[in-house]
Amino acid sequence: MDSLTQIILGAAVGEAVLGKKVGNKAMLYGAIAGTIPDLDIISSYFTDTVTALDIHRGFTHSIVFSLIFGPLCGWLVSRYERYKDFKGWAWLFFFAFVTHPILDAHTTWGTQLFWPLDERLAFKTIFVIDPLYTLPFLVFLILAMLQHRTSNKRRVYNTTGLIVSSAYLLLTFFLKWMAFTKFESALEEQHITYNQIDTRPSPLTILWSANIETEDAYLLGNYSFFDTQPIAFVSYKKNHELLGDLVKNEKVQRMIAISKGWYTLIEKDDKLLYNDLRFGLLSLEEGSQKFVFQYEIVSDDKGNVQFVEQEKNQRDGKKLLSDLWTRLKGN
Structure with a gap:
């Protein structure tokens, strides 16, 4: 806290x-x-x-x-x-x-x-x-x-x-259980096959988010107790294969363990970016790739690996709080 x-x-x-x-x-x-x-x-x-x-x-x-x-x-x-x-x-x-x-x-x-x-x-x-x-x-x-x-x-x-x-x-x-059952029902109604669900609260515990693992992607969704429309899920490819031989690196393995396996990889501006999904996105705009915790994986010829956290600014935080407040009031 x-x-x-x-x-x-x-x-x-x-x-x-x-x-x-x-x-x-x-x-x-x-x-x-x-x-x-x-x-x-x-x-x-x-x-x-x-x-x-x-x-x-x-x-x-x-x-x-x-x-x-x-x-x-x-x-x-x-x-x-x-x-x-x-x-x-x-x-x-x-x-x-x-x-x-x-x-x-x-x-x-x-x-x-x-x-x-x-x-x-x-x-x-x-x-x-x-x-x-x-x-x-x-x-x-x-x-x-x-x-x-x-x-x-x-x-x-x-x-x-x-x-x-x-x-x-x-x-x-109790609120977490209520939200979980809503996500579970939405996945069943939309005939989505999944491996596991991870739910977490946003401010005031009225708005909840869920990460859903499927075979080759993660689905991210939000649910507010004020919602009147069905839950919409956005798909993010895992792209775990982008790690290549780095997957054997001890530091990479530790990072995956810290993330409990909830991560995606993207290539952007010649950078390999590691996204920890447990804390969601910095923006609720559909298709956003700006995660709250995003790291560049930097490696050298000697096999040394570093995770460099990508900078966030006050504007990102204010935008996120504004998005959350808007989404909290219902879809």
Whole structure:
């Protein structure tokens, strides 16, 4: 999830653990702890693209990380804060750390919650930015913050925020099931034979997208709960054969594993481009080949391979949000 949402979640968890004892300091330390797991993004400045993708939401988003660094951070804070209870601070950091990846596990990218097991948990039920989750949570957190630390209202507001946000997360599973059944029915009605379906949400979990694998292509489709017309699917050739001997390269194999096999290849302007389908397109215009995550595969005579992410600009992001908003309102 986005940084603001993780800060709010961390602050609410901190309040639930130590708010009655230390007041708003519990929210402050919880908010700080809620951002720490995402520091793994620093790895992108020191490693190649594939390794950075491997690391992202790995160790720092695991139960192991929470078990190690929760007590460590708790001990450090208890050394200089007036409130000296190591156990209380350790629990605050542990729960703020562990709830961060649990929330991220609901997004498309997912997390390696059970690291060192090489398995990424991704429910794909909520978009990385979702105002319906974040804004009510923020309102209740602010209301709690304005109360005295011993006030019953403070606990009620904070607990309500945690319950409302958690209830929304549960609702997204039902919404995902509803969308999945719509895609499944559309494929059956259109007599499309397929191997597997992968669904993911857009903002507000009203608009959903699906990747459908067929024998030699992937079909991409969108469905809004406000739709009145049948779902339309756009076909994208896999073109996996364009890899040639590169398919044997270790880094290429790792990238395919990261993408869970959901990828296409295109040749454009003398470049071989790798498209990760899990996050969709930057434009909803039919036939668009601009994917959210697109990489140029660069290789040399020595067999060294690099994946170079293609640049995106603010205009791309604004165009995508505009397209999603328009499509959300129905076809």
